[in-house]
Amino acid sequence: MTMAAMGWERYHVSVIDSLVETKKEQVGSLGWDGPLAAISHTRANLADYFKETVAVVTNPAIDREREAAQFSVRVLVGSRPSFGETLREDGFERRAANPVFDRRSRDPRRP
Helix, strand or coil: CCCHHHCCCHHHHHHHHHHHHHCCCCCCCCCCCCCCHHHCCCCCCHHHHCCCCCCCCCCCCCCHHHHHHHCCCCEEECCCCCCCCCCCCCCCCEEECCCCCCCCCCCCCCC
16 A cells, blocks of 8 residues: 555655754744645545634633633543434433532532
8 A cells, every 4th residue: 555545645745855954843834824725736635625714712711702602611420422312301311511519519410
């Protein structure tokens, strides 16, 4: 099996070569500034056609009010229903506003 069949490209090999020669990692950015796979003139892996947009979250929050509207730490506690199944009224699933539980926390089994 060739490296191309496993998704490796010349760029990946050049990064490894640079790492071996300099004994240092290359400096780079978090984003991809190349063309989208759909309009690129070079061959692309199937996974390159799918892009995910993520936000960088600061800790502690810089803008707590606006970030609260976008992000939630709410968790569901209990067994997950099967696909297409609706949760029974007496189902085990409960919601908790925060994933950290301690003695002072509210009982997550209560609705």
